[in-house]
Amino acid sequence: MQLLTYPRETISLDGTWQAIPDQYETFEGYFEDFFGDDSDNPTGFAPKPIYEPDASIENDPVDFNIHDGRSVEIPSSWGEEIPEFRHYEGWVWYAKTFDWTAEQGNNRAFVRFGAINYKAKVWLNGELLGSHEGGYTPFSFDVTGELQDGENTLIVQADSKRYEDGIPNEDTDWFNFGGVNRSVELVTVPNTFVRNYKIETTLSGGTVDIHVSAWIENSTPETAISVAFPELNRDIELSRVGEDEFTGELSLSEADVTLWRPSEPRLYTIRLETGDDVVADEVGLRDVRVSGSDIVLNGEPIWLRGIALHEEADGKGRALDSKDIKARFRWMNELGCNYARLAHYPHTEEMARTADEEGILLWEEVPAYWDIEFGDESVQTLYRQQLRELIQRDWNRASVILWSIANETDHNDETRNAVLPEMADYVRELDDTRLVTAACFVDDTDDGLVIRDPLGDHLDVVGINEYHGWYYGSADDMQRFQETPNGPPVLISETGGGAKRGYHGDGDERWTEEFQAEIYRGQIAAAKDNEQIAGLSPWILFDFRAPMRQNEHQRGYNRKGIVDQHGRKKKAFHVLREFYHTDHSG
Template structure:
């Protein structure tokens, strides 16, 4: 179960760390490889330690690496932005930080939590291996209660951003591989028995029904768990469920007692989940989302999603966003007139969903099951479930999140894929049945039927995303008007569409890479989807230009230029076309 940290008071371990590149992967066990398994096998008087031991760095020893004297970097960060000479480096980098701790004041139990390390991480504290983690975008933690020392402590992290054939994502992506400790590192201190996580689910009938589950670490026979909503003046007790660490309970409100969360009124209520010695205080929105008769319904009302897709990236910072960066994204999203955003193609920072809760922006969140994943490999399937679980358990209390996406542009003619993806859809529903399951798929062109959905995954999804680039890679920009819709079928979101343009490059509407060409594509695309009953939303690709090594022509030079903004936030003509379309009321 994911360790909930955000609402707690934690000790930040962000700041200056030491970084040591290790391209040849020498430093772990380096001397053991050369001299044997112990000091007795080494030359007399020469006993250097492995890099992950705090005492490895001793003055005047002939060390080629020193965890206390690497390259100073700020964490969180992407190493190619902090160290420009490593802009395209893929491999191992060792990170180290020393910090002081008063173990008598730190609490009964302590956990070391990482927001994200790309892509594999191996972590030591005071020379003791805590564990490993695979996956570059989701949080993980280790208990360090017995490993923390009174006084100085040293963390060492081996970060590996190499791309792996059996990874998620695998070796081929259309975005840049930013290596590093890209999100915050925290020391979380809690009582012996504490609330590890909780989940709020809302359903509507004649009343507003709220179900709460809480997971308690180290529950005792006498452990009691209470839930309160202070602004609503309600409190109730949870009861033990079948699982030893889970407690559940429900309560109901009349419609007049609460304001349901929605984009035009993103009402949040304080929730307090507490045991005798621990309490988590958070803010949640109460709302219901489901799909029926070709529509997405929020609180029983049909939604039209006016959206945009975006990557997690800032020029000069890589993937290490701060609060100001997050605020700037929502400024752009709101200026466009959006009520919806697709956070592609991996979990973004937790602050995006928390800000969306406050701003009233609906979200699509996804894991990087992208293109050619090795779906038939059992280890890959377990990694797939792990990444889904870590994302969902992190954000399942965010009212803004309405869609969990399980895949992007995978081959719907592949039998193994068609067996595994429905299993992943079912797994998502096991974790969280209160949201909709989707995937970004393709639409097929049939000579007799026009544009049709032939992906067998459709019958396993609540909403189907369609990535299509009519007017850019093929066809005319308004070709989606030929989509053979089923108004009562699976709701469709155009999850990607658009075309490229270099900011400031102008010409005629038929001149590729000009702002005018891109704007014309947007006019055709938006007009084509406006009158479709089955298409309930659109999230064009993409908000801003982003790094992409496979894009290397004279207009791109390592950037995907499909943004309606460039990487510095300068607006292209397509930005204004999309804003005018959303403000026109065609998607209301």
């Protein structure tokens, strides 16, 4: 169960760390193996492993010093902090010393990492805390017994290599930013505390039904937990339903509640209390479901006016700050969006929390991208882990309405077709109050464009990625999409084309802003009148780094953005803005 962190007071370990690249993967275990123990080492020279707090001292003849590496700011992507390592993939060791006294915290303490790409091992004061795989989701370790009064040394081994049996695997169409890309925190809690909670809202006959679950660590038979909604003047006591899980329900008249929606993103305080632990958070109350080919929010169909985006900022890699996040929402609001697809992996938690405040609905996904090893049991375990870590992090965000389980995977692969429905079921086990989707392909047949992917039968909403007018066909070919009466809602999860900002020409000249704008005009004409299409999120908000994109117009960037990497708008931005402000205003 994910450790609830964001609403708590925490001790930041961000700031200046020391970083040491280890291209040959030498510094873990090598010296023990090379020199052996004292009886086998007549020289008396036996350097300590890098994760020991005193691994190197002044004047030692060693080739690294954890206290005097390259100074970097955390969070950061190391290729942006150390430009000569921009294309380096491998191990980097990070070190941070900090002072601690028992008076600083409660009975229990955890160190929590927002994300490290891609694998991580962590030591505190020379003791291995554990490891984690997955470059975009948070993880934590209990350090209650490892913290020392006085100086402490935290060591992280970050491995950014791409793996054939990873998620994602070796091939992606985005840049592999290695590093401690999100914040590091110390979290202190009482011995008995709220590890996580979940709020679920459903509407029924004018009633707002609220179900609250909470997971209490180190509970006893006497443990009690109360939940209050101060603005609604309601509170409940939760009942134990398992060893550490407690649940409760309350019902309100819809007339007494302002339901969360894009046009009015009302948030209410929820306060959970057990013993000495109190957690307060801000949540929205809303209901999302599917009815026929419609996505229905709070009982009303909604057409999703969206855009897709990566988590990247020029010169910062994947280590976004609040200013970067605000810029994204400023662009989305200017476009007239009520929805965004956060591709192709979990973005920082602050995106979802800001979306709650701004009224932007979200599609969130894990990087089950292209050709991962679906039949490998260890990959399936990792797959579930990444889904669980994302969902348990963001399942209280009203803005999140779509969990996506895959992107552009081969629907002719029988193994994939057996595994992905299992992943859809797993998502529903974790959270059945949101919609399950995936970005699939559309097939071109003599009868028109149709969805033949068998995964569609297991999804609530079917996403389709199509690039008519760019890679094939004409931009308005989606007019040939064959509607299925009472079929599931379809989102055009990707569409668009490339343009170099400032490069102009005729509307039929590829890579010009005019060519890209014409693609958008054709796609809009095709999408807006199809009854089964419930929205779109064109690819993509801004240009982003992509190693496979190397022609004269790209030079390492995917140029499908309607804004370039410096924030300058292209003509397609204004085409999409006009559509969103004049059509499908729900």
